[in-house]
Every structure is written in structure tokens, then in C-alpha cells.
Amino acid sequence: MPKPLMPLFQAHPHYFPARTRYPVGSVNVVNQGLTVLLFSLLALLPSLVSAQQAATDRLSQITPAFLIGEAVSLSNQSYPDIDNAIQRFRNGDLQGAQLFLEKAAEKYPNLPPAEITLAKMQSVVRNAKAVHVLLESAVTKHPNDPEAYLILADQAFSGGRTTEANVLYEKTEELLNKFDKNTKRKRNFTIRVLAGRAAVAERRRQWEEAAGLLKQWAELAPENATAHQRYGIVLFRLKKPAEAFGQFKKSRELNPKAPHPYVLVGKLAAQEGDSEKAREAYEKAYAEEKSNTTTAQAYAEWLIQEDQLDNAQKVVSDLLKGDPNSISSLTLSSIIDQMNGKSEQAEKSLQKVLTLAPGNASATNLLAQLLIERDDPSARDRALSYAQANVRKYPNNGPSNITLAWVLYKLGHLEQANTALNAGIRAGGLSTDSTYLVARYLAENGKKEHAIKALTQAIGKSSLLIHRKEAKELLAKLEAEK
Numbered sequence: 001m002p003k004p005l006m007p008l009f010q011a012h013p014h015y016f017p018a019r020t021r022y023p024v025g026s027v028n029v030v031n032q033g034l035t036v037l038l039f040s041l042l043a044l045l046p047s048l049v050s051a052q053q054a055a056t057d058r059l060s061q062i063t064p065a066f067l068i069g070e071a072v073s074l075s076n077q078s079y080p081d082i083d084n085a086i087q088r089f090r091n092g093d094l095q096g097a098q099l100f101l102e103k104a105a106e107k108y109p110n111l112p113p114a115e116i117t118l119a120k121m122q123s124v125v126r127n128a129k130a131v132h133v134l135l136e137s138a139v140t141k142h143p144n145d146p147e148a149y150l151i152l153a154d155q156a157f158s159g160g161r162t163t164e165a166n167v168l169y170e171k172t173e174e175l176l177n178k179f180d181k182n183t184k185r186k187r188n189f190t191i192r193v194l195a196g197r198a199a200v201a202e203r204r205r206q207w208e209e210a211a212g213l214l215k216q217w218a219e220l221a222p223e224n225a226t227a228h229q230r231y232g233i234v235l236f237r238l239k240k241p242a243e244a245f246g247q248f249k250k251s252r253e254l255n256p257k258a259p260h261p262y263v264l265v266g267k268l269a270a271q272e273g274d275s276e277k278a279r280e281a282y283e284k285a286y287a288e289e290k291s292n293t294t295t296a297q298a299y300a301e302w303l304i305q306e307d308q309l310d311n312a313q314k315v316v317s318d319l320l321k322g323d324p325n326s327i328s329s330l331t332l333s334s335i336i337d338q339m340n341g342k343s344e345q346a347e348k349s350l351q352k353v354l355t356l357a358p359g360n361a362s363a364t365n366l367l368a369q370l371l372i373e374r375d376d377p378s379a380r381d382r383a384l385s386y387a388q389a390n391v392r393k394y395p396n397n398g399p400s401n402i403t404l405a406w407v408l409y410k411l412g413h414l415e416q417a418n419t420a421l422n423a424g425i426r427a428g429g430l431s432t433d434s435t436y437l438v439a440r441y442l443a444e445n446g447k448k449e450h451a452i453k454a455l456t457q458a459i460g461k462s463s464l465l466i467h468r469k470e471a472k473e474l475l476a477k478l479e480a481e482k
Helices: 029-060 064-069 080-090 094-107 114-124 127-142 147-158 160-176 185-205 207-220 223-237 243-253 262-269 275-288 293-305 310-320 329-340 343-356 363-371 375-392 398-410 414-427 434-443 448-460 469-481
Strands: none
Touching: 064 080, 064 329, 064 375, 080 094, 080 114, 094 114, 114 127, 114 147, 127 147, 147 185, 160 185, 160 293, 185 207, 207 223, 223 243, 223 262, 243 262, 243 414, 262 275, 262 293, 275 293, 293 310, 293 329, 310 329, 310 343, 329 343, 329 363, 329 414, 343 363, 363 398, 375 398, 398 434, 414 434, 434 469, 448 469
16 A cells, blocks of 8 residues: 555653662752752653654655655756745744745645645644644645545544545545546545555455455556555455465566565465465475575564474574674574573573664563563663663554553552553554563453453464463463353
């Protein structure tokens, strides 16, 4: 599916300031207070710097290509009013930005309405309320322009509101039939509607309908690798493996970074519970591309899922011989070590990841979860520090909030753990292991039915689940107690 607007997030407060240990026999109260204040500020400084850098990075994404590149060609025409609007927006002058956008839209009728372009700007800086207001305004002021409805449809789908999304996609399609202001915009919108409606059908497991829509998309945009890949997946669901494989090959030809065709077959077979077919497909992919990192890692992940840890370790070790600093390979190595009970070795790999990529949220979560399971108080303290730092840096990251909730819960901070848990669930995007942690939390707090649902969801996914064995055991225990 073509990329919709960047996901919108609403900020959540930091949960807890960094803990400060008071020195024994401190001098007077005033000096002690100054010391506490100083250390608190120092502890918060990295997160403040990170937040400032993140804001700067987001603003840098607002370019003419991002705002109007899908509406007009930028190779033979400049749009100074758009440049001025971007500068005004970066300077915090929203009214000035809108005036320049309105001027540009009036001067160049092929441009999107000013409200749409300003909504895209607000989307980048995560101002969900402003985006909503601007889109509603666009619908009112420009009722025949399809884009506002299309953006609202994408947002509804991303938010899990499937019926709402479907209605909005249909409304967009209705407007598109009459839209003739800009052929480039119309083609782009047509593709996005086909992709969106197909996604609705896929979510509802209406494979025939999805196949028809994806076929149209692939024919309209034969150069789009994603269209061919998604069409192939649906064909596989319809028990047409040969046709599916042809689409996977086409996708790989168009985009060499796309998954190996046999990797896709392996993943789909695994989802359907056909371990033998999955094994054959992954082995073929790996035999053809042992040196391809993406293919080898996909094979290693499947081996881990199948509890073939020794074979998985061989694959990952070969990858690390080729690239000792591969973050993804080091992460997989740490997971294998953790599952083999080699906690210290797993920690070393994760520490190396964080040395190479200090802001890696996934590695930080894994490390916090690893450390909190130890009996050593200092390790548990470090677990809390890692989890808190991760949430300060990524306050809207679901797995990071769930990790913090789990660490706090294990330390006995129940009220704070519940706050973090709710924040993580609201943020969404939970990994399978995050879902498992939620299930454990629910089970240990008497909410067994909800825990069973969460465990069933986690186990049912074919993606990597480090605690798959424990999840199955917990699910069996809870179901036996019903």
C-alpha cells in the first residue's frame, strides 16, 4: 500500500524522573537540594537533547517533494510560495504558512488545496488535532477534491476502524470519477484507493475481492513492486501458488531489496501451519542466497520459531563472520543466547548493539527485559534505567511502554506499572513478545480471559516470539483453570 501520511501520535508525559540517590551525611538542606536539582537536570538532559533533535529531524522532512511531489512535476517548475510556506511553518508562523499556501494554490490550480498541504505539515510534527481540523475544513471548502477523504480513510484504516475506512475509500472513489483537475493527482489517488480497498478486503479475509483490486493496481502501476507482492500473497491465499510465485519474482525483479520469493512462500506456509512446506521454501531461499543478509536472517528467524536453535546459531554466526557489526544479526544472536539460558552472553550482544546504535529501541527493550529477570538488585536497577530512558526517548512507542510496565511491575511499583501498561496499549504497534508480557501481567492480576485472548493472539502470529514456549504453557494452564 502506498505510504499514507506519517503516523500521528499524541504526546504522553514522562512517567518518572531519573532516581537520585541522596548522599549519606550530606551537608545542609540547601546544598542537598541543589545537588538533587543538578543531578535531575543532568539525567533529563539526554532526553531533552534527543527530543530537540527529533523535532529538528521532523521539520527537515517538510520539503516541496513531500508536500506537492505527487501532484506536480518539480523538475521544470519551481514554487517559491511553497518554499516560503515551509520556512514560515518551521519558524512557527502558521498563519503566514497558510497564506503562502493559499497564494500558491490560487496561482497554480494543479496544486492541492492549502488545507491539505498544511495538514501534511502538521502531520509531520505529530499535531493530530490540527490535522483533523484542517481536513474537515478541506472537505467543507473543497467538497469535490478527493484527497481529504483519502487521508481520512488511510487514518481510519491505520486506527483499526475498518468499516469507516471502507466508506471513506468508496466516497473517495465516487469523487474520483468526476475529478478532472489534475491527471497526476487522479492517478495517484486511484492507486491509493485500490490499495486501501484491497487492504480492507484482506483484513476481512475477502480474498477474491482483494485479488481483483490488487490486479487492477498491478496493471495500473506495473513498476510497483509492492503491488505485485501483495497480489502474490492474496493469490497464495486463494491456493494459486504458481501464480503467486510469479508475482513474488516480479516484485523482486523490480526491487532487489524485496524478500526472496521463497522466503515469502515460507512465511505464508508457516502462517497456514504447513511446517514442511515452510522448511522447503526457506531452505531453497537460503541455498540460493546464503550471503544475502535479509534472506539469511529470515531463515534464522524461522529456525528460532521452530526451536532449532543450534541451526539458527550457525546461520547467525556465519552472518556475523561477514559483518561483525550487523545490528540485526547481533540482536538475533542475543535472542538465541537468551533462549538457551545464556543471559550474560545475550547481554554482551545487546550492549554491542547499543554501542553501535545508542538509540535502538528494540535492543534497549530486550536488554531491560533480560536484566529484570535476574536476582541481582543492580541488574534490576539497570533494567529500570534502560526502560525509563527508552520511554523518555520514545514516549509513543508501544513496546517500550510495555517493557517499562513489566519492569515496574516486577519491582513492585504497581500503580506506576498500570499507567505505563495503559500507555503502551493506547500507543499500539505491540510486538508478539510485548503482547506476551501484557498477557502475563493480566494473568497475574486475575484477568484470565483477557490474558487468554492476548496469548492466543501472540501465539497465532507467525512472527518471532522469543517466549513462544512459555506463552503456550501459560495458555494451556489458564485454559485448564477455566
